[in-house]
Amino acid sequence: MKYSIFAVLREGLRGGKGWTPAWREPEPKAHYDAVIVGGGGHGLATAYYLAKEHGLTNVAVVEKGYIGSGNVGRNTTIIRSNYLLPDNTHFYEWSMKLWEGLEQDFNYNAMVSQRGVLNLYHSDAQRDAYVRRGNAMRLAGVDAELLDTDGVRAMAPFLDFNNARFPIQGGLLQRRGGTARHDAVAWGFARGADSRGVDILQNTEVTGIRVEAGRAVGVETTRGFIRAGKIGLACAGNSSRVAAMAGLRLPIESHVLQAFVSEGIKPAIDQVITFGAGHFYISQSDKGGLVYGGDIDGYNSYAQRGNLYIIEDVHEAGMALWPAIGRLRMLRHWGGVMDMSMDGSPIIDKTPIDGLYLNCGWCYGGFKATPASGWCFAHTIARDAPHELNAGFRLDRFASGRLIDEKGAGAQPNLH
Amino acid sequence: MRIRCPYCGERSNDEFTVLGDADALMAHPSGDDAAAFYDYAYLRTNPAGQHRELWYHAAGCRRWLVVTRDTRTHAIADVTLASARGDGEAA
Numbered sequence: 001m002k003y004s005i006f007a008v009l010r011e012g013l014r015g016g017k018g019w020t021p022a023w024r025e026p027e028p029k030a031h032y033d034a035v036i037v038g039g040g041g042h043g044l045a046t047a048y049y050l051a052k053e054h055g056l057t058n059v060a061v062v063e064k065g066y067i068g069s070g071n072v073g074r075n076t077t078i079i080r081s082n083y084l085l086p087d088n089t090h091f092y093e094w095s096m097k098l099w100e101g102l103e104q105d106f107n108y109n110a111m112v113s114q115r116g117v118l119n120l121y122h123s124d125a126q127r128d129a130y131v132r133r134g135n136a137m138r139l140a141g142v143d144a145e146l147l148d149t150d151g152v153r154a155m156a157p158f159l160d161f162n163n164a165r166f167p168i169q170g171g172l173l174q175r176r177g178g179t180a181r182h183d184a185v186a187w188g189f190a191r192g193a194d195s196r197g198v199d200i201l202q203n204t205e206v207t208g209i210r211v212e213a214g215r216a217v218g219v220e221t222t223r224g225f226i227r228a229g230k231i232g233l234a235c236a237g238n239s240s241r242v243a244a245m246a247g248l249r250l251p252i253e254s255h256v257l258q259a260f261v262s263e264g265i266k267p268a269i270d271q272v273i274t275f276g277a278g279h280f281y282i283s284q285s286d287k288g289g290l291v292y293g294g295d296i297d298g299y300n301s302y303a304q305r306g307n308l309y310i311i312e313d314v315h316e317a318g319m320a321l322w323p324a325i326g327r328l329r330m331l332r333h334w335g336g337v338m339d340m341s342m343d344g345s346p347i348i349d350k351t352p353i354d355g356l357y358l359n360c361g362w363c364y365g366g367f368k369a370t371p372a373s374g375w376c377f378a379h380t381i382a383r384d385a386p387h388e389l390n391a392g393f394r395l396d397r398f399a400s401g402r403l404i405d406e407k408g409a410g411a412q413p414n415l416h
Numbered sequence: 417m418r419i420r421c422p423y424c425g426e427r428s429n430d431e432f433t434v435l436g437d438a439d440a441l442m443a444h445p446s447g448d449d450a451a452a453f454y455d456y457a458y459l460r461t462n463p464a465g466q467h468r469e470l471w472y473h474a475a476g477c478r479r480w481l482v483v484t485r486d487t488r489t490h491a492i493a494d495v496t497l498a499s500a501r502g503d504g505e506a507a
Contacts (some may be wrong), residue, residue, distance in 0.1 A: 238464075240461070240463075241463075244461075250460070251459055253437075254464075298433075298434050299434045300437075300462065300467055301487050301490065302464040303490055309430035342458045398457075398458040411458055414434065
């Protein structure tokens with residue numbers, strides 16, 4: 001069923017009796033041309049683009065919980081493409097372009113809101129770094145504007161401009177950046193994939209990957225063995241565990257990232273704003289809650305919950321940026337398990353095992369990448385070769401030295 | 417999370433900094449063995465369960481510790497001095 005204003009009016013008059021489930025609950029088939037492990041944003045997007053762009057419809061998405069129960073529902077919903085290094089700039093800009101047409105493309109309201117992403121700078125050196133990044137973005141065709149103090153003040157007068165240690169000197173603004181409704185992104189891709197014939201198998205946990213003569217031939221699951229022509233792993237924080245089933249050891253550590261929502265208030269902040277002197281980013285949801293976050297906790301974790309000292313740290317940074325938020329109560333907070341890579345950039349590639357493909361290493365920036373990640377991973381799986389856009393996101397770049405280290409932090413995952 | 421330092425007793429984990437997988441990082445491979453160095457620098461077992469990891473008691477005794485911790489629950493099973501392994505100071 002196509003969603004439209006007319007469908008809403010028609011169903012409103014019929015008491016909503018014509019609405020059908022957005023996707024089926026099929027029984028697993030014995031064989032699929034492709035099985036995607038992980039029913040999060042990236043896995044569902046991969047299945048969607050496999051069906052839509054490559055005509056591959058005998059596809060299953062295998063998910064141990066319910067779809068969208070992982071990081072796609074546990075992030076701060078920010079979308080942007082303000083990266084410095086060429087591999088990242090072009091990839092994330094393609095993602096931004098997909099976001100811009102996504103709702104029409106998959107006929108689902110993902111509440112994509114291009115409200116602008118503003119990165120603040122607080123020193124001359126930081127301004128120079130942001131000028132460089134802005135220039136790199138504009139050379140790649142991405143929008144970027146450098147604002148001075150008055151420019152920022154006009155957009156967000158409530159910030160602490162005269163902070164003695166971290167005065168706000170200006171910011172780098174990407175107007176096309178913004179936010180999206182994260183759950184709806186998972187649901188939209190799921191519905192789009194399902195309507196093209198993809199089977200979404202929820203509550204189906206992969207317990208093994210069967211490899212015969214160097215080729216992956218299927219997955220063992222809690223609902224039996226499923227034979228697969230090709231297998232794509234999109235398991236985010238659990239990537240190391242699932243890849244280990246095929247004997248692979250990854251350049252990944254799993255870390256917990258916390259995020260926070262305040263009580264709801266009237267519209268106060270129109271953009272996504274990031275603090276440049278600490279790690280803090282904040283925006284406001286349509287319900288009125290301030291949505292914000294900061295650093296990962298720093299130690300390996302699969303717990304989906306973090307510790308108090310990071311909660312304190314994030315709120316200290318928030319108070320340094322916007323002192324008035326001290327009057328608000330934190331309503332809730334949660335943690336997600338991040339697949340932190342060794343250079344802070346993702347991996348979308350083939351593996352040394354034929355028929356097994358890998359999508360991981362999103363660190364805590366995977367949400368914005370969802371459409372392009374699925375698009376590129378689908379291409380890599382369908383054509384058995386990476387697309388130009390993900391050609392740099394190789395698994396072997398750590399051995400070859402072609403790292404993509406946006407932050408220059410080295411092989412220390414908790415610093416990216 | 418609180419860590420029981422062998423010198424200082426039980427302290428809040430914000431007194432410590434964490435480096436990562438103790439077994440990987442204390443391997444100290446020779447620089448001319450490229451494959452072993454790649455393993456050391458980049459590959460991690462990253463288990464969901466017991467994990468031996470290096471923590472530094474920065475705001476305390478400034479010793480490197482090997483903390484055995486469950487990554488699913490954050491429960492700490494064991495803390496020893498990294499130097500007790502006979503490897504000297506870690507990292």
